[in-house]
Structures are given as structure tokens and as C-alpha cells.
Amino acid sequence: DAGVIQSPRHEVTEMGQEVTLRCKPISGHNSLFWYRQTMMRGLELLIYFNNNVPIDDSGMPEDRFSAKMPNASFSTLKIQPSEPRDSAVYFCASSPGTSEYQETQYFGPGTRLLVL
């Protein structure tokens, strides 16, 4: 199993540009999570999906952030327009989804985003 795959691994962009982060969950997993990690705030849940449906997006910081899951094997997190304070490591994780409260989440390697 390849695990959770994220792309790109590193992204450097200029303020105001659109950024799209991609995630492929583990095959057969029904729940997908997007997290952001910064030195100041640690790891924060942004949004999670179950069976491709967004269940909780209360962690999404503002309207500049949007996430989609068009099918069971692909999700995107988009930032438009990007700002320097969006610089962070963004993680995608997936879990089997039979009971999202009681399952281990498997994390991808993360995308390190730097907005200049």
C-alpha cells in the first residue's frame, strides 16, 4: 500500500496567487482529513469528509480556503488568494471511516507551503 499521497511536497508562491494542494487517500478509506501545522498553533483540523461529503468545515480559516472531494480517491485544498500567513505544512490523512471516532488516522507526508 502506497499510503496517503500528497502533492506537491513543497510549494513556493507569491502573495495573491492561487494554491492547490492535492491528496490521494489510502484505497478503501472512506474518511479524509485536511490539517494545517504551524509553530504558533500546532496541528489544526481544517475540514474532514466522509464518503466524499464534507462533514465539518468549521476549522477552515476563512473564505479564501476551499476543499473538494470529487471522488473517493482524490481531494483538493485550494487557497485563493494566498497570503504570507498561510505559510505552513498542510497534511492530509485518511481513515477507514467505519467509525471515524474510533479509528487510527493515516497521515500523508505533508505539503510545505511558503507564501512570499
Place this chain on the structure above:
Amino acid sequence: KQEVTQIPAALSVPEGENLVLNCSFTDSAIYNLQWFRQDPGKGLTSLLLIQSSQREQTSGRLNASLDKSSGRSTLYIAASQPGDSATYLCAVISAAGNKLTFGGGTRVLVKP
């Protein structure tokens, strides 16, 4: 709002010593607690998951205990090795909010 705290923030021990990592949480109404390991520049790897009805979980040299009523968990790593050097994070899923809330982590250095 659930808050998770890990003390100390950093820990350095000589190889062979046992490691004791602490985690506390403010809302005892949790579904489970998980311990993760994070290596520099890498993602998180799940180490142990303790359900709210359990008191402890063991895997190899790792043992995690959970005292839900006092809002505490402890991760023990026996006979530490340099390869155990990493950041260890605990996280809980609360009944309210249904989210994984992370502590700030403990950065561990095991010196050969």
C-alpha cells in the same frame, strides 16, 4: 472547548533510559486518545490508540495509559534508543465537536 497540553515541550535522555511523556486534556468526555510520532519534515505515524473504555495499550517497548477522569495520559518508552528521537504528539477525539485535537508535542532527543 477541548485543550490538550503536553509537558515537557522537549526532553533529552541518554540511551537506555526509560522515557515518560505526559499529556493532559481538559474535557474528559472523549471517544479515544492517540499517540503519534513525527520525524522532522515528515508526516505523523500513529503509535497507539486507546479507546475511552480502556486503561492502557501496549506495543513493543511502548505503553500508553489513560486516566479519563483526571484527563491524563502517559506514554512510556522502555530502554530508549537514538532511533526514538522524534516529536511525540497526543491527540483526543472529544464527544463534543468530533474532532482530533492535538497537543503541542514533546520533542525527544535520545543521546547515544
